[in-house]
Structures are given as C-alpha cells and as structure tokens.
Amino acid sequence: MSEGSLNVKPTGITNFDKILGGGLPAGWFIALRGGAGVGKTTLAIQFLLEGILKYHDPGLLVTFNEPLPALNAIMRNYGWDLQGLQDMGELSVLDFSSTEMGIMQQASRLREASLDYVTQKIIDEVRRLGVNRLVIDPLNTFSLLFRDLFEVRKELHRVIGILWQEKCTTLAVYENTDDAVTDVQNPQFSTEDFLSYGVINLQYMLVNSSRERAIEILKMRGMNHSKRVHPFAITTKGIDIKVDKPIDFSKR
Numbered sequence: 289m290s291e292g293s294l295n296v297k298p299t300g301i302t303n304f305d306k307i308l309g310g311g312l313p314a315g316w317f318i319a320l321r322g323g324a325g326v327g328k329t330t331l332a333i334q335f336l337l338e339g340i341l342k343y344h345d346p347g348l349l350v351t352f353n354e355p356l357p358a359l360n361a362i363m364r365n366y367g368w369d370l371q372g373l374q375d376m377g378e379l380s381v382l383d384f385s386s387t388e389m390g391i392m393q394q395a396s397r398l399r400e401a402s403l404d405y406v407t408q409k410i411i412d413e414v415r416r417l418g419v420n421r422l423v424i425d426p427l428n429t430f431s432l433l434f435r436d437l438f439e440v441r442k443e444l445h446r447v448i449g450i451l452w453q454e455k456c457t458t459l460a461v462y463e464n465t466d467d468a469v470t471d472v473q474n475p476q477f478s479t480e481d482f483l484s485y486g487v488i489n490l491q492y493m494l495v496n497s498s499r500e501r502a503i504e505i506l507k508m509r510g511m512n513h514s515k516r517v518h519p520f521a522i523t524t525k526g527i528d529i530k531v532d533k534p535i536d537f538s539k540r
C-alpha cells in the first residue's frame with residue numbers, strides 16, 4: 289500500500305504533521321506511549337480539539353483516570369473549553385473514572401460484563417456521532433478488564449477493525465510503567481504496539497541536568513515519517529514540537 293492511497297489527513301498540529309509525514313491515515317489506531325507527566329493527555333486532547341476547530345471532525349474522549357471536571361479545569365489553562373465543545377455537540381466524553389467505573393465494577397464480578405459494557409459504549413458513541421477522532425486515555429485500564437493477554441489481543445483486534453471501518457482515527461494513550469519501555473536506545477514493545485498501525489513515544493529525558501521532553505515516531509505503517517527524536521515543549525498553547533533543533537544525547 290503506498291502512502292498516496294492511505295487517505296492521510298492532517299492532525300492540525302503543525303509540526304506533529306511534519307514529523308508524521310503529513311498527518312494520520314483516516315481510521316488508524318495509534319498507540320501514544322509515555323511515562324508519567326510527559327504530556328500524553330495534552331497532545332491527545334489537542335488532537336481532538338484541532339480536529340473539531342479546523343476540520344469539524346466530531347471527537348470522542350474516553351477518560352479512565354482523570355474525572356471530567358478536573359480535566360476541564362486543567363485544559364482551561366491552555367484556553368481549551370472542553371465543556372463548551374460538549375455543549376455544542378462537537379465533543380463527546382465517556383468518563384469512566386468515577387461513577388461509571390463503579391457501575392462497571394458492580395457489573396463485573398464477571399469481567400466479561402464490564403468488558404462488553406465499555407467496548408460497546410465506545411463503539412455505540414462513535415457510530416451515534418460519526419466520530420472521526422477518538423482518544424482513549426489510558427488504554428492500560430481497558431486492558432486490565434481482560435483475563436489474559438490472548439483476550440486483550442482478540443478484543444483489541446476486533447475494536448481496531450471496527451474503528452477502521454468507521455474511519456475513526458484513534459490515539460490510544462499507553463502508560464509506560466517500566467523504565468525499559470522508555471529507554472531511547474533500546475525501547476521495549478507491548479502487544480498493543482504490534483496491533484497498532486502506529487506507535488508514538490513520548491519521553492522525559494535528563495539532558496544536561498534538566499528534563500527535556502522528546503517525541504519519536506517509532507512506527508507508522510506505510511508512511512515516510514521522521515526517524516529523529518524531536519524535542520517538544522508544553523506551553524500555554526499546548527504541545528510545541530521542534531523540528532529543527534536536535535537533542536544532544538552526548539550531554540545525557
């Protein structure tokens with residue numbers, strides 16, 4: 289499959305599109321990995337907002353960790369009005385962080401019950417709104433609902449197939465809890481990485497006695513993406529990826 293036949297669409301985040309090789313193919317499921325506080329949620333939500341504001345792509349945010357009111361308050365610091373977009377019907381949020389999670393837990397001494405509940409709710413919402421951009425933050429919690437790795441793989445494969453049919457481009461946030469996973473020299477991979485069409489790695493590295501954020505496209509099937517590790521900053525406007533300034537690894 290050539291890049292020309294992939295229906296690549298810009299994300300709307302300028303330098304993100306540059307390092308991706310133009311944008312993300314419609315309907316692809318992409319793993320967005322990184323350690324604590326590196327900027328996963330900020331990048332993922334910016335992807336949703338740019339979609340809504342620049343391309344009228346209806347967005348869906350599935351949040352497992354951060355309750356929506358807390359998330360709203362933090363995002364207002366960037367000038368992002370999640371509530372307003374929800375009120376206008378352009379953004380939908382499934383908040384499994386508090387009450388819904390309680391319902392799931394009750395429903396699921398049988399784990400399958402909660403599994404069907406979560407998966408079906410996401411798919412129903414994607415179809416109901418014609419969602420083009422989906423964020424699942426984080427995917428780890430979703431995987432915890434499954435009995436074993438085979439179940440994770442089977443269900444994820446099924447969901448990825450449905451999202452592709454629905455042309456719903458997905459950023460699935462994945463929390464790296466093991467230092468080895470974020471090792472820039474020798475990254476380790478998980479089942480989700482192999483199932484995903486692409487893998488984006490965010491890192492928070494020690495460079496010259498201070499922490500520097502970096503983004504790397506580790507995998508993007510069929511795309512001529514950047515092979516470099518790019519520094520990025522979080523500013524009052526969100527994620528700011530530098531395409532020209534290299535990271536000096538000799539200072540690590």
Ligand SMILES: Nc1ncnc2c1ncn2[C@@H]1O[C@H](COP(=O)(O)OP(=O)(O)OP(=O)(O)O)[C@@H](O)[C@H]1O
Binds near residue numbers: 323324327330365522
């Ligand atoms: N206005 C700002 N200017 C600079 N940096 C900021 C600003 N607001 C937030 N940050 C940085 O963003 C970080 C949090 O980003 P974010 O929540 O996107 O990370 P995350 O990877 O999703 O974290 P978690 O592991 O908790 O889910 C903060 O720890 C802080 O370093």
Ligand SMILES: [Mg+2]
Binds near residue numbers: 328329330425
């Ligand atoms: Mg987060």
